[in-house]
Structures are given as structure tokens and as C-alpha cells.
Amino acid sequence: MSLLSPEEWSIVALSLKVGGVAMLGALPLAFALAWVLARVRFPGRVVLDALVHLPLVLPPVVTGWLLLLGFGAQGPAGRFLAHFGITLMFRWTGAALASAVMALPLMVRAIRLSLEAVDPRLEGAARTLGAGPWRCFATITLPLAMPGVLAGMVLGFARSLGEFGATITFVSNIPGQTQTLPLAIYGALQMPDGDATVARLAVVSVVLSLGALVVSEVLTRRGAGVSGSSGRGEPERHRHVL
């Protein structure tokens, strides 16, 4: 392909890898948090909700610094992982961790909305028909929430692709290791002859982000069509996840 140079393609590939790993890694935690926030009433729920949303409003550079404190060479998590020979600092895995933390609130939000939209009376109906709690979850709750879960995954992936502040603070801007699309664009901006590179990578970013948003919106709309109760006159529910 002549659109991008080999180096630029490898930047795109690294971004997709970091974004994909970040999203898939965050998914189990995001789902668990969404479930707890949607279904469990406990004291401190507001605090947990706020904590989950913190990376959304905190300056990303602060999030990156906190990751440095925790996962850096001297941090408790960093020293723990070092026992297993795992280093996150200045590695693509560290970029994935930073992206995952930044994507988590969006994923929790989308999944939580879709779980809250599942009519618990349908779950009750399934139970009276002989389904235990787990089967009820697998056959009723999860399928009905699935469009929202997929939308959350797409959003989380898109958010990861755009991650800049926390990443550059935590793992720096190392070509071939931690230099994802936004970091490469930032790097090229510092170069006297980097304008063409910036433009090409920016177009790639726009295309990827736009595609992700469209997919997420389509999934959310489809979800609004099925997750309510059955019968006639079903209200058309349209939820915005952002």
C-alpha cells in the first residue's frame, strides 16, 4: 500500500494491538463493575461509581502519573509483577494498561445502561420456567444486554486508540514499542518536515474513530429494539451512551 509508509503501517498495527488488548483486558472488570452498579444495592455504591468514572474527568497526565506510582519500578504493583518477570513501563503492555484504565469508564457505562434496560420481570419469568440463576443469565440477561456490551467494547476500543496523556506519561513515546497513533502524530508535529505524516496519520485516526462510533451507535439502537418487555406498543427507547 502506498498510502502509508511501512513505519506508519507498523504504527497503525501497534495502535490496533494496544487498543484490542486494552479493550479485551478491561472487559471482564468492566462487566463485573457494570453488573454491581446496575444490580447490587450497597453502601458505598456512589463512591464506587465515582471511582470508576474518575479517569474520565481526571487530567490524563495525572492518571499516567498514578500508574507510574503503582506500576513503575518502585511501585507496589510494579514490584509484584517484576517477580514474574513482567515490566509494563516503557513497553506496549504498559500502553495497553494505560488505555484500558482510560477506556474502562466508557465500557462500564455502556454495559451498565444495557443491563439496567433488561426487564427483571423477564428474568423472573425464566426462573418460573425452570431456569436457575446462571442459565437465566446466559439465556435472558446476557443476550438482551449484548448489543450494549458490544457497543461498550467498540467504544472502549475507540477510546484506547485515541489515548495520549496517560500513555505518554506512563510509558513515554518510544517508536515501535509505545508509539501509538496519537503519540506518533505528536512526534511528527515536532519534526520540521512532519506535516505530511501528521496529515496521513490524522486521516487514519478519523476513519478508525468514526467507524467505531457508527458501529457503536448502530449496536445501541438495535439494543433499544429488543431489550424491553414483550407485547404490543413497545416504546422505542434510544439511549445515548456518551
Added chain:
Amino acid sequence: MSFEVEVQIARGNRRIAVSFAGQSRLVALFGPSGVGKTSVLDAVAGLLRPDAGRISVGGRVLFDSANGVNLPPEGRECGYVFQDARLFPHMNVRDNLLYGWRLARPEHRWMSLDEACAFLGIGHLLERRPRTLSGGEAQRVAIGRALLSGPRFLAMDEPLASLDAARREEIMAVIERIRDELELPILYVSHDAAEVARLAGEVVAIGAG
């Protein structure tokens, strides 16, 4: 077969205390809206845990606070027909009908899909989605779904309330056939005196307080 129910349920600041023993094939819980008839039905089906009391159906104890018995809904073999049908929107009619049938132990099944379709006249709806059904069609499918799960008794919560007059007559006839032909005990909730007079062998009046 008999229903023996004696429960206390606190919902918010309201207390519901009901005690009855019904021997008929169709026992109606009759009373004005909002006195907690549905809560009693939910307690029998296992969807709501009473604060205290005892529930047994056909001699089988489903709930007994004194002895710590509280069977989960999936263990009560209660075919619950809800006022609003409550069909699963992500499945077609066939999968709705077979949901409980597939979960039931083979020896507990006493009706096949073909029999249910013939009994309720819903064979032509099998591939449809619930949202495309009329209220009467949805309610017949809901009844079929409950029957196919192999229940020992039915719990019906105002199954006619959301239907027009013609559909009410149609579903009422279906309920009479369940009562008389299938000989399945039914605990039936209604606020409609005429309905109760026509269907019920015994009436339990539930009032406020």
C-alpha cells in the same frame, strides 16, 4: 390437589396477610387492585420471599419459614401466566414455547409442542417475534409456554386484563379447557367479579388491611 397458603408479606409500609386453603381446581384470589394479590402469586411462584408463613401445593411444601424451606422458583414447577405475557423479546414464538420444555425433565413433560399448538391454536405463529403478536396471541403463547414447562399447577395473574372483549372470551374459553380437560389446578388472580364467578370453584376475597 390443593392450595394451602398462609403468608405475611411486607411491601414498603403495607402489610399483606393472607390465609386460605383451596380444594377446587380453580381457586380465585379476588379483590380490588392494589391489595397485593400479585404479591401473593409471586410468593407462591417463588419470585417474592414472604416474611413468614407456609405455602404448599398438592401436599408439596414450597415455602415454610418455620422450617427454613424456600424452594427457588425453578424448583416449584409452577406455570406462571403474567398479566403482560412477558414473552422473551429476543426469541421467536417457538423458542419462547420451548424455553421451559427444554429445561424440564423428560418425565415431567406432559405436553408436546404440537399438542400445545393444537390446544391453543398458535401453530401458525411459531416463527413470529413476540413484538409482532396481538395481545390475545401473546397471551395464548404465554399460556402455552407455561403449560409446556411441565408444571404441576398454574398461577395466573389477571390474564384477561389487557385484552379487548372478544379476546377475553377466547382466552376465558382456553382457561376453562385447561381447568376441565387438562385438570390442572389453577391459582387465579382477578379483580373482575364476573370473570371470577364464571371460572372459579372457590373464591378467596382479599381486601385491604
